[in-house]
Amino acid sequence: MSETKIELIQGDITQAAVDAIVNAANSSLMGGGGVDGAIHRAAGPSLHEECMRIAQELKDIPGGPCPAGEAVITGAGMLPCKNVIHTVGPVWQGGGRGERELLAGCYRKSLLLAAGRALKVIAFPNISTGVYGYPKREAASVALETVWECLEKRPQIEKVIFVCFDHENFQIYREMLGVV
Numbered sequence: 001m002s003e004t005k006i007e008l009i010q011g012d013i014t015q016a017a018v019d020a021i022v023n024a025a026n027s028s029l030m031g032g033g034g035v036d037g038a039i040h041r042a043a044g045p046s047l048h049e050e051c052m053r054i055a056q057e058l059k060d061i062p063g064g065p066c067p068a069g070e071a072v073i074t075g076a077g078m079l080p081c082k083n084v085i086h087t088v089g090p091v092w093q094g095g096g097r098g099e100r101e102l103l104a105g106c107y108r109k110s111l112l113l114a115a116g117r118a119l120k121v122i123a124f125p126n127i128s129t130g131v132y133g134y135p136k137r138e139a140a141s142v143a144l145e146t147v148w149e150c151l152e153k154r155p156q157i158e159k160v161i162f163v164c165f166d167h168e169n170f171q172i173y174r175e176m177l178g179v180v
């Protein structure tokens with residue numbers, strides 16, 4: 001059942017006109033490179049201003065404002081989507097520092113925030129598989145497993161779209177989803 005609620009595309013997540021796109025942010029919420037940079041560039045300055053307000057509210061959180069495995073939600077500025085969910089993936093350190101559970105937390109917390117706002121269609125990038133160095137195949141397995149589990153629990157979420165920017169991730173997801 002939950003397999004039919006999953007879609008896979010290769011492209012630029014900033015162009016996704018969905019209820020929420022997920023940003024692979026860093027704990028400061030200050031913006032950065034990769035998909036974080038692309039989202040902030042496309043959204044315009046209002047997104048950064050909102051992130052700074054949230055960062056100020058969460059400034060005393062250890063490892064924060066947004067620790068790895070956690071997520072916050074903002075508006076979307078000039079992006080075609082309605083919201084941006086900023087989640088912070090784990091930096092890959094060999095796999096023995098709880099990276100798997102932290103990465104699963106990114107998907108789980110993002111979908112929890114979406115469900116709480118009655119958002120129905122959410123697009124994810126391949127969190128942690130760029131600068132943070134998480135091996136792509138392992139990350140894809142965590143992502144799919146966690147999203148399948150969440151979709152079973154939260155039927156109000158209608159669709160999750162995995163947006164792969166790079167070809168390697170796209171091929172891995174195609175293989176794992178059995179897309180010929």
Ligand code: APR
Binds near residue numbers: 011012132164
């Ligand atoms: N649309 C969709 N996916 C994208 C886009 C885009 N426009 N640009 C890059 N990506 C993909 C990358 O190909 C990679 O598969 O996003 C995935 C995550 O890569 P990063 O953006 O490097 O994110 P991550 O590995 O989680 O590292 C986060 O990088 O940009 C900084 O501020 C960010 O410090 C944080 C760190």
